[in-house]
Amino acid sequence: MAGIDQLLKPKSIAVVGASDHSGRAGYVVTRNLQSGGFQGPIMPVTPKYQAVAGILAYKTVADLPLVPDLAILCTRGEITPPLIEQLGERGVKLVIVLAAGMRGQLNAEGVSQYDAMQQIAAKYTMRVLGPNSLGMILPWLNLNASFAPVPANKGNIAFVSQSAAVCTTILDWARNKRIGFSTFISLGEASDIDFPELLDFLCRDSKTDAILLYVDSIRDARRFISAARAAARNRRILVLKSGRTRGGSVALEQLSHTNIGLDAAYDAAIRRSGMLRVNNTHELFAAVETLSHSVPLRGERLAIITNGGGPAVMAVDTLMDAGGKLATLSEQTLDALHQVLPKSWSQTNPIDIVGDADMQRYQAVIDIVLNSDDADAVLIMHSPSVTAPGLATAKAIIHSLKENPRARRFNILTNWQGEGDDATVARLAFTHAGFPTYRTPESAVTAYMHLVEYRRNQKQLMETPTSTGSMDYDLPAARAFIDQAEDIEHLTLTTHEVRPLLEAYGMQVISTWLATDSVEAAQIAEQVGYPVAVKLRSPDIRHKSDVQGVMLNLRTGAEVANAAQAIVDRVAVTFPEARIQGLLVQSMASRAGAQELRVTISNDPVFGTIILLGEGGSDWDVTKDAAVAIPPLNMALARYLVIGAIKSGKIKQRGFPISIDIASLCRFLVTLSQMIIDCPEIDELDIHPLLVSGNELTILDASLRLRDYAGSQQKRLAIRPYPKELEQSIQLKNGQTILLRPILPEDEPTHKAFVEKVSEEDLYRRFFSDVGELNHEALANLTQIDYDREMAIVATCHLASGEEEIWGVARLLADPQNTDAEFAVLVRSDLKGVGLGRVLMQAIIDYGRQAGLSRITGMTMPNNRGMIALAQKCGFSIDVQMEDGIVDMQLSLHPNPPIND
Numbered sequence: 001m002a003g004i005d006q007l008l009k010p011k012s013i014a015v016v017g018a019s020d021h022s023g024r025a026g027y028v029v030t031r032n033l034q035s036g037g038f039q040g041p042i043m044p045v046t047p048k049y050q051a052v053a054g055i056l057a058y059k060t061v062a063d064l065p066l067v068p069d070l071a072i073l074c075t076r077g078e079i080t081p082p083l084i085e086q087l088g089e090r091g092v093k094l095v096i097v098l099a100a101g102m103r104g105q106l107n108a109e110g111v112s113q114y115d116a117m118q119q120i121a122a123k124y125t126m127r128v129l130g131p132n133s134l135g136m137i138l139p140w141l142n143l144n145a146s147f148a149p150v151p152a153n154k155g156n157i158a159f160v161s162q163s164a165a166v167c168t169t170i171l172d173w174a175r176n177k178r179i180g181f182s183t184f185i186s187l188g189e190a191s192d193i194d195f196p197e198l199l200d201f202l203c204r205d206s207k208t209d210a211i212l213l214y215v216d217s218i219r220d221a222r223r224f225i226s227a228a229r230a231a232a233r234n235r236r237i238l239v240l241k242s243g244r245t246r247g248g249s250v251a252l253e254q255l256s257h258t259n260i261g262l263d264a265a266y267d268a269a270i271r272r273s274g275m276l277r278v279n280n281t282h283e284l285f286a287a288v289e290t291l292s293h294s295v296p297l298r299g300e301r302l303a304i305i306t307n308g309g310g311p312a313v314m315a316v317d318t319l320m321d322a323g324g325k326l327a328t329l330s331e332q333t334l335d336a337l338h339q340v341l342p343k344s345w346s347q348t349n350p351i352d353i354v355g356d357a358d359m360q361r362y363q364a365v366i367d368i369v370l371n372s373d374d375a376d377a378v379l380i381m382h383s384p385s386v387t388a389p390g391l392a393t394a395k396a397i398i399h400s401l402k403e404n405p406r407a408r409r410f411n412i413l414t415n416w417q418g419e420g421d422d423a424t425v426a427r428l429a430f431t432h433a434g435f436p437t438y439r440t441p442e443s444a445v446t447a448y449m450h451l452v453e454y455r456r457n458q459k460q461l462m463e464t465p466t467s468t469g470s471m472d473y474d475l476p477a478a479r480a481f482i483d484q485a486e487d488i489e490h491l492t493l494t495t496h497e498v499r500p501l502l503e504a505y506g507m508q509v510i511s512t513w514l515a516t517d518s519v520e521a522a523q524i525a526e527q528v529g530y531p532v533a534v535k536l537r538s539p540d541i542r543h544k545s546d547v548q549g550v551m552l553n554l555r556t557g558a559e560v561a562n563a564a565q566a567i568v569d570r571v572a573v574t575f576p577e578a579r580i581q582g583l584l585v586q587s588m589a590s591r592a593g594a595q596e597l598r599v600t601i602s603n604d605p606v607f608g609t610i611i612l613l614g615e616g617g618s619d620w621d622v623t624k625d626a627a628v629a630i631p632p633l634n635m636a637l638a639r640y641l642v643i644g645a646i647k648s649g650k651i652k653q654r655g656f657p658i659s660i661d662i663a664s665l666c667r668f669l670v671t672l673s674q675m676i677i678d679c680p681e682i683d684e685l686d687i688h689p690l691l692v693s694g695n696e697l698t699i700l701d702a703s704l705r706l707r708d709y710a711g712s713q714q715k716r717l718a719i720r721p722y723p724k725e726l727e728q729s730i731q732l733k734n735g736q737t738i739l740l741r742p743i744l745p746e747d748e749p750t751h752k753a754f755v756e757k758v759s760e761e762d763l764y765r766r767f768f769s770d771v772g773e774l775n776h777e778a779l780a781n782l783t784q785i786d787y788d789r790e791m792a793i794v795a796t797c798h799l800a801s802g803e804e805e806i807w808g809v810a811r812l813l814a815d816p817q818n819t820d821a822e823f824a825v826l827v828r829s830d831l832k833g834v835g836l837g838r839v840l841m842q843a844i845i846d847y848g849r850q851a852g853l854s855r856i857t858g859m860t861m862p863n864n865r866g867m868i869a870l871a872q873k874c875g876f877s878i879d880v881q882m883e884d885g886i887v888d889m890q891l892s893l894h895p896n897p898p899i900n901d
Contacts, residue, residue: 003127004201007094010069011040017075018044018052025147026074036144061086070094077102081116088124097130133188134164155180158202161214162187182207196227200816203231210236210291217260221607221718226788232274239277240284241266261606264628274461276454286447289436297451299376301327303369304350307357308383312350315441322449327375340364358387359396370406377411384418394426398433415444462780465636478504491706498704505671509699515583518564522557524585530555531588534564540578547574596689607718614650616688632721633673638666664695677721683707720787733835743792745784754806759829765864766826793843810840823858841874849893858889
C-alpha cells in the first residue's frame with residue numbers, strides 16, 4: 001500500500017516544532033500522543049526547549065537518535081519545505097503537515113510553499129498527509145497523533161475528512177454519544193495521501209465495519225470511483241459532500257482554489273459506487289447513530305409504535321416523502337393487538353397504543369410486533385407521559401428487547417421526544433444499551449431511510465443489466481465524420497451538419513435543410529411539403545427563444561417567407577452584432593401525445609464526460625433541472641437514470657400512462673454512451689428537443705462542439721468502459737474458432753451456465769473450497785468488474801442456435817498500485833485438451849504487460865498438475881510447499897521471460 005500500512009501502524013513518532021506552550025499545536029500533539037497511551041518512542045524536535053511535556057527534546061531532525069516511522073510537522077507553512085528536506089535526508093518516509101495557507105505563500109523563487117513541499121517530498125519518495133491536516137487518531141492502537149481537543153473512543157466506524165473543523169465537531173458529538181471509531185483521519189488539502197488509498201486500506205481493516213467520508217472535492221475521479229466501488233462491496237460507506245447549491249459550490253471553489261464541478265455529478269458517482277450520500281451534518285449524526293448500532297437491513301417494511309398520533313403522522317410523512325414503506329399488519333397480528341390495546345387504538349400501522357399507555361402496554365405491543373413477520377424494522381416513539389415516564393419506560397423497553405431473541409433480526413430505532421432531563425437521560429440509556437435513539441420523529445425516519453437507500457444503492461451496484469439487443473453502429477462512418485470536421489477545423493456544428501454522426505448510431509433525426517434567406521426558405525418548404533418549421537442559425541445566440549428564433553407549423557410559402565424574414569429582422573434589432581449563418585427548414589414532426597426531452601453530453605471538470613437528462617427549456621438550469629449519469633451506461637444504469645429523473649420531477653409525467661417508452665429511451669441513452677466512448681472528440685452535444693412518442697424517438701434539434709483530443713479514448717472517462725480493443729478471435733487445436741473478450745455484466749446467466757459445467761473437483765482446485773451453487777451476489781462479483789483494477793478474459797463460442805457459451809475464463813486482480821496481480825484460470829471440464837487453458841493464460845499475460853504490471857502470481861494445489869505444467873510452459877517459476885499444501889507460481893513481466901513450447 002505504498003506507505004499507508006506504515007502510516008496507520010507507526011512504531012515511532014517525531015513531533016517537529018514541539019512546544020512547551022499549552023496554546024501551541026506542538027504542545028497539544030505531544031500531549032495527545034502521551035495521554036493516548038502510544039507505546040513507541042515520542043521524540044519532540046525543537047531548539048527552544050530541553051524537554052516538552054516531560055519528554056527529552058532534540059534540537060534538530062539530524063539529532064534524532066533513530067529514524068522515526070512518522071513525523072508530525074507542527075510548524076508554520078513557510079518553514080515546512082526546508083524541514084521536509086531535512087526529514088527526507090534523514091530517511092523519514094511519512095509526514096503529517098498541520099500548516100494551513102501554504103498555497104498562498106510564495107518562496108523566494110515565486111513558487112508556492114505547497115508546490116515546493118510536494119516537489120521535495122517526491123524527491124525523497126516521502127508520503128504526506130495534509131497540509132492543513134488535524135492529524136489522525138487510531139483508537140485501537142492508542143494513538144492520538146492529532147491537534148484535536150477531544151480524543152476518540154474505540155469503535156468500528158472509520159471517519160476520513162477534508163475539513164478539520166468537521167473533524168472536531170464529529171469528535172465532540174461522538175464522545176457525548178459514546179460512539180467510537182476504528183480510524184479518524186483528517187486529510188486536509190490531500191496533497192498526496194487521499195481518499196482512494198485510505199478506502200483501499202479501510203475496506204480490508206478488521207476493526208472497520210463502516211466508513212464515513214466528508215468530501216469538499218475529488219481530485220482524481222477515476223481513482224476515487226474505482227476505490228469506492230471496491231470498498232463498497234465490503235463496507236458500508238456514507239458520504240457528506242458540501243457545496244450542494246450553486247452558491248455553496250462558488251464558496252467552496254473560492255476557499256479551495258479548485259474547480260469543484262457539478263454537484264449532481266458527485267451524486268451520480270456516489271450512487272454508482274454503491275455508497276450513500278447524506279446532505280448535512282444533522283443527517284450525518286443520525287447516520288452515525290444508526291450505523292454504530294444497526295444490523296444489516298433485511299427489508300424495507302417499517303412498523304411504528306407510538307403513544308402519540310401527531311408525532312407518528314410526522315414520521316409517516318417523512319417516510320413517504322423519502323420513498324419508504326410502511327409495514328402492513330397481518331390479521332393474526334391485528335388480533336393479537338386487539339387483546340392488549342383499548343378499542344380506541346389506531347387499528348393499523350402506525351400502532352397508536354393511546355396516550356394513557358403504561359410501560360407494560362409498550363412491552364406487550366413490542367413483543368407482538370417482534371414475534372410477527374410483518375416488519376423488517378421497528379421505530380418505537382414516546383411523547384412525554386404521566387402514565388409512561390420517559391426513563392422508566394425506556395428501561396422497561398430495553399429489558400424487553402434484550403430478552404426477546406427475535407429483536408436481533410430487526411433494525412430497532414427509538415424516538416424519545418422532549419428536552420427535559422427525563423427524555424435526555426432516557427435517550428442516553430438507549431445509546432448505552434446499543435439502540436439508536438433520536439430527538440425528533442423526522443430524524444429517526446431519516447436515519448432509517450439512510451439504511452434503506454444504502455441497501456438500494458447496493459442492489460443497484462449488483463444488478464444484472466439486460467441486453468440492449470442488436471444495435472448496429474457504423475463506427476467507420478462516425479470516425480470519418482469526426483476526422484473530416486477536424487481536418488477543416490469546423491468544430492461547432494448544428495442539426496443539419498451533425499445529422500450524419502447521429503444517424504451513424506441509428507438515431508432518427510428530423511429532415512433539415514439550410515436556407516440562406518427567406519426566399520430560399522420558402523422554396524425549400526415547397527419542395528419538402530407542409531407543415532414546416534423555420535429556425536435561426538447563429539453561433540452568437542445560444543437560446544433561439546431570446547429572439548423568437550423558432551417558428552412552427554408554417555403551412556404556406558408566404559407564411560414561411562414572412563416568418564423567416566421576421567426572425568432576421570428581430571435579430572438585427574435585438575442582437576445587431578450577431579452573425580446569422582442562415583435559416584434551418586425542417587419538416588414538422590407529429591407532437592400529438594409526444595413529450596419533449598433534453599439530453600446533453602457535457603464535460604465536467606472533475607468527472608469528465610457526463611450525460612444530463614431532463615425536460616430542458618431556454619431557462620434550463622443543470623444544477624436543478626437535470627438528472628446526471630456517468631458513462632459508460634448499460635440498460636440497468638440507464639433505467640436508473642430515467643426512473644430517477646421521473647421520481648425527482650426532472651421529467652414530468654404528462655399523462656397516464658406516461659407517453660415515454662422507458663426501454664426505448666434507455667436504449668437511446670446506452671447508444672449515446674457508446675458514441676461518447678467511440679468519439680472522445682465530443683466536448684458537448686446538446687439534443688433539444690428529443691421528441692419521444694412511445695418507442696419512437698426523434699431528434700428535432702442538436703448542436704455539437706468538438707475539441708482536439710490526442711489522448712487515450714478511455715482516459716477522459718471517470719469509469720473505464722468495456723475495453724473492446726482486447727477482443728480477438730483465436731483458433732484452437734481442434735480447428736474451433738473462439739472469441740476472447742473481457743467479461744461483461746450481462747454475462748451473468750452464461751457465466752452461471754459455464755460454472756455448472758465445471759466439475760466439483762475443478763471448482764475445488766480453483767476456489768480452494770466447496771463453492772456449491774453460486775448465488776447472484778457471487779456471480780455479480782465475478783461479472784461486474786472494474787476494468788481498471790481487474791480483468792477477466794472469457795473464451796466464448798457462438799452456437800448454431802445463435803446463443804453464446806462461455807468455455808473458459810482467466811482473471812487478473814491487481815493491487816491498488818498496479819504493480820502486482822494475482823491470476824486464476826478456469827476451463828470447462830469437458831473441454832480440456834484443446835489448448836484453451838494455454839490460450840487464456842497467454843491472453844492474461846499479454847494484458848498484464850500492456851497494463852504495466854511488474855509481476856503476476858498465482859497459487860494452486862500440488863495435485864493440480866495440469867495448472868502447474870501450464871504455468872511452467874508460460875515461464876512461471878514454481879515453488880512447491882508441501883507442508884502447507886500449496887504451490888506458488890510467479891512470473892516477472894520485466895524483462896519479458898522466454899515462453900517454453
